[in-house]
Amino acid sequence: MEGRMSIGSIWLGGCSGCHMSFLDLDERLFQLLERADIVFSPLSDRRELPDALDVLLVEGAVALSGQAELLRDLRSRTRTVVAFGDCAVVGNVTAMRNHLDLTSMLRHTYGAEGARMGHDPAHHLPAMLDEVLPLHRVIDIDIFLPGCPPPADLIWYTVHELLEGRHPVIDEKRLRYG
Amino acid sequence: MAERRREILIDPVSRVEGHARISILFDERGAVSDARLHVTEYRGFEHFCRGRLVWEMPRLTSRICGVCPVSHSVTSARAGDDILAVAVPRTAEQLRRVLILAQWVQSHALSFFHLSSPDLLLGRETRAAERDFFAVMRDNAEFARRGIRLRKWGQDVIARIAGRRIHSDYAIPGGVARPLPERDRDIILDGLPEAHNTMRQALDIMKALLETRDGESEMAGNFPSLFMGLVGADGGLEYYDGHLRIMDAAGNILADGVDPRGYRDIIAEDTEPWSYLTFPYYAPLGRDAGMYRVGPLARLNVCAHTGSPKSDHELAEFRQRGGGRGPEHHSLLYHLARLIEVLFALERIEELLIDPETLRTDTLRSRAFSNRTQGIGVTEAPRGTLFHNYSAGSDGVITHVDLLIATAQNNLAMNRSIRQIAAHCIPRADTDVDERILNRIEAGIRSYDPCFSCSTHALGRMPMQIEFRTEEGRVLGRFSRTPR
Numbered sequence: 001m002e003g004r005m006s007i008g009s010i011w012l013g014g015c016s017g018c019h020m021s022f023l024d025l026d027e028r029l030f031q032l033l034e035r036a037d038i039v040f041s042p043l044s045d046r047r048e049l050p051d052a053l054d055v056l057l058v059e060g061a062v063a064l065s066g067q068a069e070l071l072r073d074l075r076s077r078t079r080t081v082v083a084f085g086d087c088a089v090v091g092n093v094t095a096m097r098n099h100l101d102l103t104s105m106l107r108h109t110y111g112a113e114g115a116r117m118g119h120d121p122a123h124h125l126p127a128m129l130d131e132v133l134p135l136h137r138v139i140d141i142d143i144f145l146p147g148c149p150p151p152a153d154l155i156w157y158t159v160h161e162l163l164e165g166r167h168p169v170i171d172e173k174r175l176r177y178g
Numbered sequence: 179m180a181e182r183r184r185e186i187l188i189d190p191v192s193r194v195e196g197h198a199r200i201s202i203l204f205d206e207r208g209a210v211s212d213a214r215l216h217v218t219e220y221r222g223f224e225h226f227c228r229g230r231l232v233w234e235m236p237r238l239t240s241r242i243c244g245v246c247p248v249s250h251s252v253t254s255a256r257a258g259d260d261i262l263a264v265a266v267p268r269t270a271e272q273l274r275r276v277l278i279l280a281q282w283v284q285s286h287a288l289s290f291f292h293l294s295s296p297d298l299l300l301g302r303e304t305r306a307a308e309r310d311f312f313a314v315m316r317d318n319a320e321f322a323r324r325g326i327r328l329r330k331w332g333q334d335v336i337a338r339i340a341g342r343r344i345h346s347d348y349a350i351p352g353g354v355a356r357p358l359p360e361r362d363r364d365i366i367l368d369g370l371p372e373a374h375n376t377m378r379q380a381l382d383i384m385k386a387l388l389e390t391r392d393g394e395s396e397m398a399g400n401f402p403s404l405f406m407g408l409v410g411a412d413g414g415l416e417y418y419d420g421h422l423r424i425m426d427a428a429g430n431i432l433a434d435g436v437d438p439r440g441y442r443d444i445i446a447e448d449t450e451p452w453s454y455l456t457f458p459y460y461a462p463l464g465r466d467a468g469m470y471r472v473g474p475l476a477r478l479n480v481c482a483h484t485g486s487p488k489s490d491h492e493l494a495e496f497r498q499r500g501g502g503r504g505p506e507h508h509s510l511l512y513h514l515a516r517l518i519e520v521l522f523a524l525e526r527i528e529e530l531l532i533d534p535e536t537l538r539t540d541t542l543r544s545r546a547f548s549n550r551t552q553g554i555g556v557t558e559a560p561r562g563t564l565f566h567n568y569s570a571g572s573d574g575v576i577t578h579v580d581l582l583i584a585t586a587q588n589n590l591a592m593n594r595s596i597r598q599i600a601a602h603c604i605p606r607a608d609t610d611v612d613e614r615i616l617n618r619i620e621a622g623i624r625s626y627d628p629c630f631s632c633s634t635h636a637l638g639r640m641p642m643q644i645e646f647r648t649e650e651g652r653v654l655g656r657f658s659r660t661p662r
């Protein structure tokens with residue numbers, strides 16, 4: 001790949017563990033920054049979404065109103081979208097609420113008015129979706145990176161291959177859920 | 179502009195774990211009337227964990243949070259110990275203790291170096307595009323490298339004991355899964371001198387910073403509140419066992435020796451339609467007077483001593499900041515308290531690891547079936563006191579789950595902080611508000627190192643927008659922090 005690679009990352013419904021595993025690159029983060037820019041991330045204050053992005057890492061599953069729209073917008077700007085971790089790939093623990101009744105869950109925690117949580121714009125809260133979705137149900141995915149979380153070595157392999165202009169191969173040797 | 183400002187929305191709050199928004203409300207004279215921290219997701223663990231086995235719970239609840247997974251898995255295992263009604267072997271308890279302390283190290287390193295150092299080190303005038311850890315890595319590489327290596331050391335301790343850094347299956351009801359090999363113990367100990375050296379420098383930097391920011395205490399929230407934390411039998415800093423102590427703003431101990439199993443007798447929770455995060459308070463005093471803080475600042479306020487020389491020395495100095503007359507109220511001091519706690523963790527990890535008992539391979543787990551219908555586990559997570567409370571049938575199937583998470587317990591105080599900072603930074607209706615001022619309000623939240631992952635989850639990155647509205651709700655103007 002010529003020039004510097006631009007990388008963005010977001011987290012949707014999940015636990016932040018995949019981003020922590022990214023930080024587990026440790027000193028390799030310096031090597032990464034020699035050849036790439038982190039143009040937006042939960043660890044950064046840069047808020048603009050770039051017009052064009054080389055790589056987008058998405059942690060978590062689609063769980064709230066607004067997230068699917070954001071994903072589609074980012075997909076249209078990005079060359080390579082990575083489903084980053086098991087929640088993004090299959091829904092995982094985030095989707096464990098799918099068989100439960102959302103209204104009764106919300107009422108249990110927030111009282112009689114609980115079912116209205118997230119439905120009044122004045123309260124600045126997104127609504128919970130009835131069904132949590134893995135990313136591929138919403139947008140096309142270029143690379144599925146499984147793991148809860150994906151180990152730092154697998155993240156490094158993936159990013160390194162992309163930096164070298166190759167498509168990473170997540171074969172049996174590297175494919176591990178959980 | 180003739181029409182008055184009604185509301186400012188900061189969305190999202192950046193450089194915190196998980197996701198939140200802040201809204202600032204104005205009264206008819208244009209003065210700040212309120213500020214709200216909106217935590218924007220609810221994940222439902224209390225519901226979908228019903229029907230699971232008590233032995234699965236540490237692995238499941240670890241997934242509440244990728245920043246502090248050890249806290250959830252160990253606290254869950256402790257609730258499981260209680261349901262099995264077993265005594266955990268001493269070796270297993272000591273290994274669990276090392277895990278919790280190692281997680282304090284990595285999580286506190288993350289908070290100080292990766293998340294908050296851009297606010298602390300870079301000037302107030304720094305623009306958003308240059309205000310992150312990646313900029314610190316570029317411009318202050320040596321400092322950043324030290325932070326990365328301290329966090330790495332903490333994560334490595336966890337991996338050597340528990341098998342992997344994040345979401346291990348190591349803590350189990352009754353004990354732990356594996357012994358610690360002596361060779362790994364030695365490698366851990368070899369890393370201590372560098373970790374101490376890093377902490378020495380970090381403490382110097384933080385103290386120098388507090389000197390220059392003297393008189394700016396309102397910038398992180400400075401107000402009276404109650405404080406709560408675990409203390410040992412002698413009143414010392416405790417994180418795994420012990421009892422709850424609650425102190426008021428003047429330093430009077432309101433409740434002491436409280437069995438953590440009785441936490442629901444003293445803590446009540448309120449809700450608001452504008453946040454998925456609940457609002458716990460000290461029940462005997464009601465919601466307003468019962469606002470309490472947990473976490474590093476609270477723990478150092480309520481304990482009598484740390485019980486280890488270097489951290490006790492720092493604690494004595496810490497207490498002189500307010501003249502030694504009572505608890506510290508400045509939330510900015512959370513940062514310093516966090517560093518003192520890392521020092522404590524380093525000292526205590528060494529004590530635990532040089533004890534031959536920690537290396538035993540024969541007694542790591544007590545085995546039993548479900549013997550009680552309720553089990554409660556409590557530890558001090560990096561961000562404060564963490565409670566897991568389960569009911570289970572005689573078959574070990576979970577029938578009820580109640581979680582009280584550290585960050586929620588700071589919810590009232592975080593809201594108080596941002597209101598105070600907003601009123602200070604936006605004193606008049608015509609004050610120009612740019613993103614640097616808004617970042618000061620966000621920095622106030624970061625001092626608590628909140629972990630919304632634990633209670634919530636979040637919308638991804640959206641451009642921050644500020645809207646100016648009339649009383650009727652008509653939008654007068656909009657501005658993005660970085661318009662595109």
